[in-house]
Amino acid sequence: MFNRVAIIGLGLIGGSIARMLKKKLQSVHIIAYGRKPESLHNALKEGFIDEVASIDVIDCNNVDLFIVATPVLSSITIINSLLNDPHLKSTALIIDAGSVKQVIIDSVINHKKAHQFVGCHPMAGSEKSGYQFSTHSILTGAWAIITPHQKNKHDDIAAIEKFWEMLECKIHITDAATHDRMVASTSHLPHIVSSALMESFFSTNNGMNPLDMQPFIGKGFKDxxxxxxxxxxxxxxxxxxxxxxxxAVLDDYVQSLEKVKHIMQKAALHNDRNLLFQYFEEVQSKWNKYHA
Known part of the structure; x- marks a missing residue:
């Protein structure tokens, strides 16, 4: 297993990885890089990391595993910078935690050290961000998606599998393109829908101040x-x-909204409750299959 680990980006995911890694392997030496000194020093004081440094100056010497846990665009820059560093050990591996995989792999695939990067995405998180919301339990039982590319070595992929398993994650291996299509439906579209609903709430509220509508807001809206x-x-x-x-999936979702709108209009026109019942029964049946 990896003796010296560098976590670049000590936010929600980076912090949670540090907490779980230290819990499982106390002997591991963790160096954390970030832009928020307060978060870095809190983690150091709490004992979840052993060294802190600015994200602007990353030392590759003697590091066995780099975990890049920053937004995707900055991850691309950081990963390529690590691969270009002459001090990067030939046995060192680099993984990320980003929610988009193909663009990262495309950025490294022609690099002579491309085999040292293994794409990863732990399907864990929260609407909260920052180290202060990190917790080791966020990883327990979560899926860790690994997206190898053609230059990765079998032993390196196996080592990364064992790493995520040690953090109590379940493992799924797929290609980057499939990953990106799947999470568009299961992760990215839900965020778009949630954002649109929030935006709509502030723009269409029957003339009321949204803050005055608190008595009418239940758990469903909050969820x-x-x-x-x-x-x-x-x-x-x-x-x-x-x-x-x-x-592509947003277009499908808009069609679903148009479908239910049409059903509602038709039901109202014909005073046909059964149309609505059939729609909700069909959706409930799909929900039951998903949650079976």
Whole structure:
């Protein structure tokens, strides 16, 4: 296993990895790089990391594993900078935690050290961001998606599998293109929908001040808009870099909205409750299959 680990970006995911890694392997030496001195020093004081440094100066000497846990655009820059560093050990591996994979792999695939980067995406997170919200339990039972490319070595992929398993993650291996299509539906579209609902709430509220509508807000609305609280920095990168896949599933979602709108209009025109019942029964059946 890796003796010296560098975590670049000590936010929600980077911090959670540090917490779980230290819990599972106390002997590991963790160097954390970030832009927020307070977060770095809090983690150091709490004992989850052993060294802190600015993200602007990354030391590759004697590091066995680099974990890049920053927004995707900055991850691309950092990963390529690490691969270009002459002090990068030939046995060192670099992984990321980004929600878009193809664009990262495309950026490194022609590099002579491309085999040292293994794309990863732990399917864990929260609408909160920052080290202060990190917790080791966020990784327990979460899927860690690994997206190898043609230059990766079997033993390196196996080592990364063992790493995520040690952090109590379940493992799924797929190619980057499939990953990006899948998460467009399961992760990126829900964020767009939540954001649109939040935006709509502030623009169409029957003339009421949204803050005066608190007595009318229940758990359902809070659940549906929770994701809108996510980091704009992270989500701007995700939506820009997985744009085509997200637009494709967004088009399908708009069609679903048009479908239910048509059913509602037809039911009202004919005073036909059964049309609405059939629609909701069909959707409930799909929900039951998903949650079976």
């Amino acid at each position: 549906m808009t929770r994701l809108a609280g996510g980091s704009p920095d992270m989500w701007a990168d995700i939506v820009l870099l997985n744009n085509a896949n997200i637009i």
